Amino acid sequence: MSENPPAATPDTPETGTGTRPDPAAEAAGPHPVDQMLPPLKLLGAGLQHVAAMYAGVVAPPLVVGIGVGLSTPEIAFLMSASLFTSGIATLLQTLGFWKVGARLPFVNGVSFAGVAPMLAIAKAESPEDALPVIYGAVIVAGVFGFLLAPYFCKLIRFFPPVVTGTVITLIGVSLLPVAFNWAQGGNRQAPDYGSLTSIGLASATLLVTVVLRRLLRGFLKQISILLGLVAGTLIALVLGVADFSGVSDADLIGFPTPFHFGAPQFAAAAIVSMCIVMLVSMTESTADVLALGEIVERPADEKTLAAALRADGLGTAISPLFNGFAASAFAQNVGLVAITKVRSRFVVAAAGVILILLGLCPVLASVVALIPQPVLGGVGIVLFGTVAASGIQTLTGAALERGDNVLIVAISLGAGIIPIAAPGFYHAFPESARIVLDSGISTGCAVAVLLNLAFNHLGAEPADAPELAPDTPAHH
Template sequence: MAATPGQKSEGDRKHPVDATLPPFKMFTSGLQHVAASYAGVVAPPMIVGPACGLTATETAFLMGAALFTAGIATLLQTLGFWKIGARLPFVNGVSFAGVTPMVAIAKSQSPAHALPVIFGAVIVAGVLGFALAPYFSKLVRFFPPVVTGTVITLIGVSLLPVAFNWSQGGTEGAPDYGSLTNIGMAALTLVIVLALRRVLRGFLQQIAILLGLIAGTLIAIPVGITDFSALGDAGLIGFPTPFHFGAPQFSLAAIVSMCIVMLVCMTESTADMLALGKIVDRPADERTIAGGLRADTLGTALSPLFNGFANSAFAQNIGLVAMTKVRSRFVVATSGVILIVLGLCPVAASVISLVPLPVLGGAGIVLFGSVAASGVQTLASAAMEKGENALIVAAAVGVGLIPIAAPDFYRNFPKDLLVVLDSGISTGCLVAIVLNLAFNHFGRREADPAADGHGADAPPAPTVPPQPDRGRADDADTPAATPLP
């Protein structure tokens, strides 16, 4: 039926992912994403810098570079161009998967060569990942609800220890680590966020996390856990000079190590895109995942130019999108611009860093718990009462929890394998995929309508719903969405 004058037809309506908000709402919502991801972006350089023998000033420079490159990668992911970018509300930042290998590389090199060797390996890994992206994306058909629900749940559960660590102070071994003051501030922030979500309405309810962080930081000032020293030491402008630590150097062992990290990052990013696609009601098809992986890997290849590390999609922000219901990718693109400004303006970055880690930890419990809840919701559609799906989930979650419950479990394994084994998300994802193939694909019982990992009422081979037009230049030559198993 034709639309009446002044009324938008069904095809003219923008998907919430492609919608824009008023400027003030766009900025505050974007700032909320920055607040949720800031600690995750700067934490890896805070660890790698001292391992490479950097001074406090040089490490601060490395942190600014991480913010700057995270902003660029986020814009590539959210806005995109050509076949690059998932065009979903994803923040991209420094991947934690690369921290352990980079520290190992630093220990094997002299301080003068540590970062150049790391940067050379990251460049090669990014280029390799970019080439593999279209092939890696074909794995989407091996991610039915029984797999995606398991992985989403593991993402949330794996992130919760980060929030617990922040709640205790963030630095294990520090005099106040785990003090009643730190834990009390985290608990108070958690209560404030929950209370704001309960009593506020509309837009204010959507930015409850940001308001909770501001309130927690203000309360922390008289408590004495807000550190203002960074403001006095920070300069107004600080551009991350290209190859500040020297031209990249290429070591075969370091390259192999970082290429493995890149594959791990691509696995986690694929799971993250599938999770976010469900949350924003735009299922991530093969084309979306290929574009997202290209953005990840291109951002990774470009980051060393500005002294940055490997980038990947940040799972932290999935919980924020799920909680606030703000699905616009332009909100997250705004956060990318903010990250770039923070990277170019150390003073501005220092203002964000005023949020004490215990305060961030209290809010993080809600954020990361929301991710796990989304995973449980996805599993509800996987017909857990039929077939072998419950067994798949049990084994995958059990293996995925090993690095969390027993961090030293794999201590006697080869160091190269630890890149994968120490990531519960990666190991759980691999176990879920392999078991889904074994039970639901090879020799599948045709009489079992739920044997494919979907709900009992789902047809045997549902296809991904058609995607709304996102303004891609490659729409004409892109194959149709791959049917799910």
């Protein structure tokens, strides 16, 4: 995001983005989002996105695979399948077709929101039926999300800066504990969890990343996160905490065979559960699209948001065919775009191609997996903190001099931080309610929208309502 973002102005047919077209910018070439970078820069920046999201993609299939009792090779297969399907979903989002895809530098990956309900489904089913029932529910949830997208996107009018700023801040704050967990080693049951070695490695990676960001110039500065990951991994090798054994054990080529675990089965309770998850994912994706639109200076209108949510739904519906799970936005990559200022959607499309190749080549996937969790934790602090900072920047334009808006931000942040500060706060609530309440992003977003509705819409003219971009065919 630029330090001084342009003020929102009504759309024009030429842009449809919420800002007036700049004749000088038009003469200079396409919007940075639509610029194609040279191959080397495209590959380097794409690898950086893959490195930032890799742990988030493979963690859900790892947890679910263990939960349903799969063997180690089957879990590895499940992880490769998730990489493959995340690549497909990312291409749908960045390149798009028809009215599908935001055509923004937007990464789609396996949603962690579905892990808990999928484990609950697995407990209710026999081991051989668990994954087929899960996949059947995910397919229906994806179709549900695809059909709901053009209606769900109309909620954009209830997302002025006071709401989007709060939600973007919550996205960053909610992700920071993930980085802290990585910094301690990632596995709470490991005997060396939280050791001085792990935290020291994370700190060293963070320090190297900051130094590189400060000293480097041009393209090298833009990929400082990737260089920090490489440096951190080299330090881990010197310390003897990086493991190469997974590379020699992995297959060179492995295609995710369709319906490898059996044909999908459709159970009503499982479908309802995953449809709720889909609603949660759509809420989080809405916030992420709005945040990314501001960061790349192409504010999302209703058409863009609907197209993004269709890509979520279609990617989710396709994933089970190749043994993947529900796909949704990855907030950590939004932070990467914010900090690197690389706004080209083709960079993220390149990341999608790399993910597909990783899914088809387990040995390559295992190489990326060499990055130790503490190294990811070190750069994660930078990435996720940047997202929170972007939210604070958005709040500066939210008319906080009005006491009502301060109250909206205060209560929404409080509600969103509850699952982080007190993880067991909602333990007595029904499982269906906890799916939403245990997501600080979703809870905070819902509270912010409702309070904004109460204070700025019902019986009052909102003082800080955004000028919405009217629907135009500019991007789709």
